[in-house]
Amino acid sequence: MTTQSNLPLAGVRVLDLSRVLAGPWCAMVLGDLGAEVIKVEHPQRGDDTRDWGMRVGATETAYFNSVNRNKRSICLDLKTPEGQQIARDLIRKSDIVIQNFKFGDIERLGLGYEQMKEEQPGLIYCSITGYDRTGPEAARPGYDLVIQGEAGLMALNGEPTQPPLKFGVAAVDMMTGMYAAQGVLAALYDREKTGLGRHVGMALFDCGLMITAYYGLEALLRGNDPPRYGNAHPSIMPYGVYEAEDGPLVIAVGNNSQYLRFCTEVIERPDLAEDERFKTNLERTKHREELVPQLRQAVGARKRKELLERMTRVGIPCGEVAGLYEAMTSPRTVEAGLVNKMPHPVAGTVDVMSSPYRFNGERLPVRSAPPTLGEGTNEVLADLLGLSEETLKALKKRGVV
Template identity: 70%
Template sequence: MSNLNPSLPLAGVRVLDLSRVLAGPWCGMVLGDLGAEVIKVEHPKRGDDTRDWGLRIGSTETAYFNSVNRNKRSVSLDLQTAEGQQIARDLAQKSDVVIQNFKFGGMEKLGLGYEQLKQNHEDLIYCSISGYDRTGPEAARPGYDLVVQGEAGLMALNGEAGQPPLKFGIAAVDMFTGMYSAQAILAALFERQRTGKGHHIEMALFDCGLMITSYCGVEALIAGEDTPRYGNAHPSIVPYGVFDAADGPLVITVGNNNQFARFCREVIERPDLAEDDRFQTNIGRAANRAVLVPEIDREIGRRERRSLLDRLTQAGIPCGEVLGLHEALTSKRAHDAGLVTTHPHPEVGSTQVLAPPWRFDGARLPVRSAPPRLGEGTDDVLQTLLGLSGEQLSRLKADGVI
């Protein structure tokens, strides 16, 4: 296959990605970024749902789809046909990992459930992603990121005090579920080297959504009530958040008592605040934030951002500008790090693809192939892996199977 690289960590691992939308495809992309060969199965006409979401790129891609499907091949296959199901079973038998997020029981109806596939493939690693616990009463409920953000308490901890619950700007539950799923698959691959056996990994959006409440969740359990919301401020560290300089916002993160003393003396020139008994410790500053923060806001607001950033840096206090999304993506920092790559596209000339975040031995893992057009790898994959002839492929296309 054209996008394989034998030097990457997961070279030689084949993944059959039967998932769609975000959590499952994100998991598959992580494995693909690490070097696995990822075969993404999609409906021949509709493709993944996200091929119809957001800004269009060519005739079959969108920004949403492209954000989670780099380093994959697309095979178009109608799983509602008997022949399509058999082809998928044959591909699964030649794969190390299967990822699916069909409705509960849906894969079993297609003959593609874990118990069905593992009979002739004991070392298969099979990852099922659902909305809720597959052993509980809500197993059949569909899972959606926004619903789970509400049910897991994430919306309740996000946003400003006194304002309605607020979702994250991205589908955080889907993305974390995809990353947790990839971690579990990597652990199963590692264990398989010792035991020769596979696993059925079961992941739920709700479980992952609850996990990412993190320290806020633990504090809510200890307090016996919801934790307060602080917007861009930190619930435990003061001053720590977004502040408005005279010419724009910046982030200031004063992490300890020594930094606070330097901040007061060297940055805002208010040694009296550093000497005030109420503000000597972070616990004291947090307890008295209603008094302290307005004083800091006043001092920050009458200074220009560049001057503040220079002073903060000299004082050894972490800080930064608040950039727009496009500013961040096109910044010198992003360019120098190689985080945005450009690839040829047969319809629109070129397309931009974000690069994987990992570096191994100093080198960023490559984008081996841009997100695929719908079905672009069908003929190659089915000929190479399953030995189908040109005549067979033509008949399958005529029948709408591929």
């Protein structure tokens, strides 16, 4: 059974100086894996996302909660000399620091990597910026929506008749957070061998460009933008969303033998399997304009249940297109334990998503719900830095904590 003490990153402490999404996502991943994560927030405002989306309790929102499980929150005004000193003291007690301040701001606070590494050579320090820290755009602020436009992601998303379209979620921020966590874990592994830390630098634009994947490489081969296919696949046919008589479903025919079974045993159109234009996947993609209307007609004449049963029987990947609420409350989600009801001091209970990680067949537990603003300030500063109750009261009176 997984316990607090045998989680993979048990004993590792993270000081999360970041806000909004990419940095907090990185910190949450480390927290999911067992690290102790201390999130530093402004005493009055907190993380920006505490004011984004639907309210939960007095200081949280659904947006904030989606990226801050398994953390403690402390309030600290880093613009004050006392707040900066407390942050330095906390860094000395930490293994990992994550920050996404505007370029140069963290150094002006005296909390930059170069300022801390001399006295703490084992420190792993992750900086997340919008653009390359060594390039001419280093000082530009980075926002997911802007990067989606600049990295070409909007140009590949959506239907061909639509204007450029963003992803439904902040995909660049989320992927940057995941890449950042991977970099931190690699630095942590390296420290075991060398005893030395690393400065892990991540740029939103770099990660946004990585998301283009095969689309990006095809653009280079073509010398121009590849066409957009909406819910269809650029390289595999038939592979996408189709409308049955009573609603949409996903059909993912991955190879030629599946296509043969699909035509003969699912939609009962063997002629589409025998046609030379459609026998191989390469030919089907070349002749998609001729094939797609016939597939839509055949699928649209049948009920979803019948189609899904037939495809499942002959081993063709398929599924219904669910609404988001339907997906979040489905038996599949419930049985997998992907959403937890956890106690909340104001709301009574709060929904918290689970970690996706499983070790030895067991899902890692959610140890704590996303924190209320500053809930851990007194306890963390007393336990780690030995600050007395009187000192904490005085700091709070001056607005430092």
